Amino acid sequence: MSGLLAKYDPDGFFCELFGTPERPAGHTLEIRARLDQMRIAALRRRAAASERELYGLGITFTVYSDKHTIDRILPFDVIPRVISRDDWRRIEAGCIQRVTAINLFLDDIYHRQSILKNGVIPAELVLRNVSFRPEMIGHDLPNKTYVHVCGIDIVRDCEGTFRVLEDNARIPSGVSYVIENRHLTLRAFPDLADNIGIMPVSDYGSRLREVLAEIAPTGVGDPGVVLLSPGVFNSAYFEHVFLAREMGMPLVEGRDLLVMDGQVFMKTTGGPIRVDVIYRRIDDDFLDPTRFRPESLLGVPGIMEVYRNGRVALANAVGTGVADDKAIYTYMPKIIKYYLDQDPILPNVETWLCRNPSDLAFTLAHLDELVVKPVGESGGYGVVIGPKASAEELETCRAKLKAQPENYISQTVVDLSVCPTLVDQTIAPRHVDLRPFVITGKSSWVLPGGLTRVALREGSLIVNSSQGGGTKDTWVLE
Amino acid sequence: MSSLLARFAENSFWMARYLERVENLARILDVNETFARDSHGAQDWLPILRLHSDEERFFDLHNEADAESVVHFYVLDRRNPNAIVNAIFLARENARTLRHLLSLEIWLQLNIMWNWISGLDNRDLNLADFSRLCARIKEGCQLHSGLAEHTMYRDQVWLFYQLGCFIERCDQTTRLVDIKYHALLPRLQDVGTPIDVSQWNVLLRSAAAYHGYRRVFPRQMTPTTVSGFILFDPYLPRSVAFCVREMRRIIGDFQSHAELRHVVLPTDTVSRLEELASRQPWQVIAGGLHEFLDQVQIELIALTRQIGLTFFGHPAEVGEPLAVLVPGGTAA
Numbered sequence: 021m022s023g024l025l026a027k028y029d030p031d032g033f034f035c036e037l038f039g040t041p042e043r044p045a046g047h048t049l050e051i052r053a054r055l056d057q058m059r060i061a062a063l064r065r066r067a068a069a070s071e072r073e074l075y076g077l078g079i080t081f082t083v084y085s086d087k088h089t090i091d092r093i094l095p096f097d098v099i100p101r102v103i104s105r106d107d108w109r110r111i112e113a114g115c116i117q118r119v120t121a122i123n124l125f126l127d128d129i130y131h132r133q134s135i136l137k138n139g140v141i142p143a144e145l146v147l148r149n150v151s152f153r154p155e156m157i158g159h160d161l162p163n164k165t166y167v168h169v170c171g172i173d174i175v176r177d178c179e180g181t182f183r184v185l186e187d188n189a190r191i192p193s194g195v196s197y198v199i200e201n202r203h204l205t206l207r208a209f210p211d212l213a214d215n216i217g218i219m220p221v222s223d224y225g226s227r228l229r230e231v232l233a234e235i236a237p238t239g240v241g242d243p244g245v246v247l248l249s250p251g252v253f254n255s256a257y258f259e260h261v262f263l264a265r266e267m268g269m270p271l272v273e274g275r276d277l278l279v280m281d282g283q284v285f286m287k288t289t290g291g292p293i294r295v296d297v298i299y300r301r302i303d304d305d306f307l308d309p310t311r312f313r314p315e316s317l318l319g320v321p322g323i324m325e326v327y328r329n330g331r332v333a334l335a336n337a338v339g340t341g342v343a344d345d346k347a348i349y350t351y352m353p354k355i356i357k358y359y360l361d362q363d364p365i366l367p368n369v370e371t372w373l374c375r376n377p378s379d380l381a382f383t384l385a386h387l388d389e390l391v392v393k394p395v396g397e398s399g400g401y402g403v404v405i406g407p408k409a410s411a412e413e414l415e416t417c418r419a420k421l422k423a424q425p426e427n428y429i430s431q432t433v434v435d436l437s438v439c440p441t442l443v444d445q446t447i448a449p450r451h452v453d454l455r456p457f458v459i460t461g462k463s464s465w466v467l468p469g470g471l472t473r474v475a476l477r478e479g480s481l482i483v484n485s486s487q488g489g490g491t492k493d494t495w496v497l498e
Numbered sequence: 499m500s501s502l503l504a505r506f507a508e509n510s511f512w513m514a515r516y517l518e519r520v521e522n523l524a525r526i527l528d529v530n531e532t533f534a535r536d537s538h539g540a541q542d543w544l545p546i547l548r549l550h551s552d553e554e555r556f557f558d559l560h561n562e563a564d565a566e567s568v569v570h571f572y573v574l575d576r577r578n579p580n581a582i583v584n585a586i587f588l589a590r591e592n593a594r595t596l597r598h599l600l601s602l603e604i605w606l607q608l609n610i611m612w613n614w615i616s617g618l619d620n621r622d623l624n625l626a627d628f629s630r631l632c633a634r635i636k637e638g639c640q641l642h643s644g645l646a647e648h649t650m651y652r653d654q655v656w657l658f659y660q661l662g663c664f665i666e667r668c669d670q671t672t673r674l675v676d677i678k679y680h681a682l683l684p685r686l687q688d689v690g691t692p693i694d695v696s697q698w699n700v701l702l703r704s705a706a707a708y709h710g711y712r713r714v715f716p717r718q719m720t721p722t723t724v725s726g727f728i729l730f731d732p733y734l735p736r737s738v739a740f741c742v743r744e745m746r747r748i749i750g751d752f753q754s755h756a757e758l759r760h761v762v763l764p765t766d767t768v769s770r771l772e773e774l775a776s777r778q779p780w781q782v783i784a785g786g787l788h789e790f791l792d793q794v795q796i797e798l799i800a801l802t803r804q805i806g807l808t809f810f811g812h813p814a815e816v817g818e819p820l821a822v823l824v825p826g827g828t829a830a
Contacts, residue, residue: 077602078594078609252595265598270503288501289654289809290757 023056030449034180034437036101047104054212066208067098095490097441101472108496114366115456116464119170122343124359126166130156140358141351151341162235163462168335170458176437183369189344191301194471195457196262197491205493217498219468225266231461235333236296243296246272250302250318260301279322284332297333304338346395346429375426383430387414390430451475453483469494501757502654508810509596510655514662516589520582521639522670528632529704543568545677550580586615601649611638661748668741669798672791675725698724705736726779739775763808767801
């Protein structure tokens, strides 16, 4: 490399574009050569044009302060992350294996509970879990599918091994960025993408729409399908709009729906019209104020009873949160083994469950080497990264662990792989993760690629948008 | 044709109304800045405040209704719900909710217009350039109308959009004429005599009516002919007569939608509007122009309420007509 990438140094981390000195990435040779010929000024111009486009399109997060609402874009880095065909086959198979096991697990715990009776998982971890919904016991679902849309967070360690960091089996978000990022890249970099052979991401909407029609209550010919959103103030509202448009379905809020005569209806200009399938983007807790949180104004009173009677379908099903809990995550390799008699294709990150005394002891003894995560949080909040924490932070963490060990897990620090990223006037390595999206009806399908999140702060391992993260387009080569 | 959520019908209706309102407010401000001068050349900004019933709100914030404070109040003051910046904000919020049913072009343009107007400050309200600012606001609204006309799918969203457009435009035209009312009334005895032609010129131009007017009245220019033209000319797209005719047509179009065939919007208000729009200019001037304009506005409010009851699922208040349903309908 003699041009743009001449001074790029991944600093010992696994690089998504270059690989490692032992395992150079052969699949990116052409892309590297093209990138190398670009000038930094031209790259900056293209990046600025993409940002303007995002802002103009209103693909923004709304940040609320005391006086004003501020719309911010989720930073988009113009240099794509490239995945080889072989790596993708592995990720794809690993994701499908995982979702299959999760669905079997959910069907089991809401019916026979054999995995608990066989002592593979401590029963109280499931039955006393806040996300376990007794309402779902004995409720049969089409294809026994609970998780129709799953987002699986994957990281890659220094050896280049893909590992699962987290399963998102409730209402995973981010897929709209995958598709919009592709549009942006193709507009900003037609020359980079030309004749490379990139797997398309444009049919996500029609795939999901297909599955939603599949799960309609029996006997319904042409089902009425809607997307249920918490409304314009939700930070993912842009995505709800995007998906409703892609799938040609009404974007409804709880106040647009009502339960009448054992059915769900939406309020239209021509009067109530029956709704058969709901792709809901609101949490279980807010779904039905008569069953769950009574103060919730986002949901639909009485909808759970209609659901229980099989007169309306929900995607994802109610009660899937128990499967993506951080404690259950620890057991996922055992769950895969139990239901599929297979080893995980994508291993977990090594994890200690602090509710177990021996795991707690290990965690306390190695606090400065581990990542400690609260079980009930998401979005990167409350995470303590041992090697980067101050002595004071470690002491606070130690006290919390001792006080409520069941609220925490600890994991080895994964040195996330890096990607060349445009930073100020140079190209520098920044850590990335990957969230592929899996759609499941009768069978599972994985959107090629997924959402690559990038930690834009130098050295940072936290990719969440709330913590200074951005996104990249993700290319899977044909 | 598919069904439409009542809430989205309302969003479409109000998106159109707010943008139409912005365009007309920009016209009114521009006109006033240009010609609201008395014989000594001083500008009178009180009529605009009266027109929008904003005197109390304004004088809570300012001591004097001078050009700068009134212009700021109507363009950028977020404390004033009637300000252009707030109307564009609300248009964009309605569009944001409705966005999956709008074309990308419509959303993009509206979002960019919002980003622009929300970034303006006092320095941008320099009175020497005020006309240009008003022109840019009008152009933004006109670009929106053009995009709507060219890119909107012609389903129910479009019907409610148009209905909002014409109701608001009709309302704003009555306000535009009303602003000259105070200048007109003391000279009732002068009806038909030559007047300060330049001011009527500007009024006609502000309603984009000047050239049309000249074709119909090549020589005359009296308060009766000018206000009569702006209010009653059947071919002027901003006239009350034109807008009311469009309302009647759109309401007729509702019946062609299978989803709406069983819903009947009471049309007594439209009939009363048609009666008002068919009056003779001299009649109206003699009977009191201001009272006439008031009556049109009252009927427009009533029509908006009936639309809300019939299509948007608004709760009926005591004494209000309920949405009438023919047998076989599913609405409750």
